[in-house]
Amino acid sequence: SSKLTQDPAVSVALGQTVTITCQGDSLRSYYASWYQQKPGQAPLLVIYGRNNRPSGIPDRFSGSNSGNTASLTITGAQAEDEADYYCNSRDSSGSLFGGGTKMTVL
Amino acid sequence: QVQLQQWGAGLLKPSETLSLTCAVYGGSFSGYYWSWIRQPPGKGLEWIGEINHSGGTKYNPSLKSRVTISVDTSKNQFSLNLKSVTAADTAVYYCARGVFGVVFIPYYYYDMDVWGQGTTVTVSS
Numbered sequence: 001s002s003k004l005t006q007d008p009a010v011s012v013a014l015g016q017t018v019t020i021t022c023q024g025d026s027l028r029s030y031y032a033s034w035y036q037q038k039p040g041q042a043p044l045l046v047i048y049g050r051n052n053r054p055s056g057i058p059d060r061f062s063g064s065n066s067g068n069t070a071s072l073t074i075t076g077a078q079a080e081d082e083a084d085y086y087c088n089s090r091d092s093s094g095s096l097f098g099g100g101t102k103m104t105v106l
Numbered sequence: 107q108v109q110l111q112q113w114g115a116g117l118l119k120p121s122e123t124l125s126l127t128c129a130v131y132g133g134s135f136s137g138y139y140w141s142w143i144r145q146p147p148g149k150g151l152e153w154i155g156e157i158n159h160s161g162g163t164k165y166n167p168s169l170k171s172r173v174t175i176s177v178d179t180s181k182n183q184f185s186l187n188l189k190s191v192t193a194a195d196t197a198v199y200y201c202a203r204g205v206f207g208v209v210f211i212p213y214y215y216y217d218m219d220v221w222g223q224g225t226t227v228t229v230s231s
Contacts, residue, residue, distance in 0.1 A: 029212065029213065029214065030213075030214050030215060030216055031209050031213060031214070031215040033215065033216065033217035033218070035151075035218075037151075042200055042221040042222065042223060042224050043143075043151065043200070043218075043221060044221075045217055045218060045219050048205075048207075048215055048217035048219070049207055049209055049215040049217070050209045050215075054219060065213075084150075086150065086151050088153075088216070088217070088218070089216070090214075090216045093164065093165075093166070093167050094153060094155065094156060094164035094165065094166065095141065095153040095156065095164075095204070095216065095218075096153055097143075097150060097151040097152065097153060098150075099150050100150040100151070
């Protein structure tokens with residue numbers, strides 16, 4: 001079955017811009033959705049579709065897709081953005097998640 | 107506002123069957139895909155499987171032989187059974203609502219926009 005690959009960790013200075021990437025063949029057919037997860041909490045959808053944010057998600061979160069790569073960009077990272085981020089897509093078997101990226105805000 | 111509330115046994119012995127149920131409140135049950143996802147301690151998210159309102163299912167190939175997901179549309183509930191559990195099945199289990207859409211043909215999207223609160227399941231003798 002398909003696989004989604006994410007860098008395990010990334011760090012960003014407060015107020016700077018960071019991009020988290022996700023690679024996998026399934027992304028050529030299904031755009032990635034992105035989830036933020038803070039310790040002890042359920043995942044929260046932050047980006048879906050072409051570049052859509054659910055209600056309540058700040059506009060500093062944006063997404064893009066090209067070929068087999070999807071990206072989540074946080075422009076002007078805030079301390080509250082420190083979290084684990086997961087991409088998700090689908091293949092013929094169903095849904096699949098990337099391994100997650102732990103984002104630290106310095 | 108749609109909410110998912112889940113429940114089930116939190117402590118199991120090896121070889122027992124894990125059973126969880128998720129109830130959908132405040133929204134339609136039809137037209138969506140209802141998933142189970144789990145997260146072992148300190149690890150990432152793993153999709154377990156899904157069911158639609160008509161009872162169609164898909165399962166993670168790595169768990170397929172042990173998983174059954176069922177639906178009770180009269181109660182707006184869906185359930186997970188995972189048989190023959192081992193310590194490796196210790197995890198937080200989540201239910202979630204899945205939505206399909208079209209970006210532009212032939213590109214699609216799928217997202218899980220509503221999640222349950224999570225249930226911690228521990229397998230220990």
